[in-house]
Amino acid sequence: MTDTSELEKQREIVFSEDLPGQADRAFQILSGLPNCKVEHGETMNSLRVSYSLEHYTLEGLENALTEVGFSLDQSMLRSIERNVIYYSEDTICHNMDIPMQLTKKKIREVFVKAYDQEPHGDHDETPPELRDYK
Secondary structure, eight states, rough: OOOHHHHHHEEEBBOOOSSSTTHHHHHHHHHSSTEEEEEEOSSSEEEEEEEEETTTTTTHHHHHHHHTTBBBBBHHHHHHHHHHHHHHOOOOOOOHHSOOOOOOSHHHHHHHHHHHSSSSSSOOEEEEEESSSO
């Protein structure tokens, strides 16, 4: 199971320098979100957001901001950093949904039983005499 400390994130959202004042407007918008703490960042065009992955992801927050007209910093370094964070948070969120199974003993049996519970097409309802080509 995922440790709850892994779910708490503190990230920086950096806005394009071409449009001044974006960070202040975004601060007002994000401050109204429940379970999201927002602070001004180290630079004039950045915000520091703290949230839990149970409620938000950086990708979700940034996509919401860009949909309402905000422009993010698109430098190469920021784009790479953003994509790595998106991937890691997405992976953690998907892993939270997977039930933890003890597989140290009889690994094969555990997976066979789990597979049998899933719907799949390995059961052919065609009568045996019609399955063979003659």
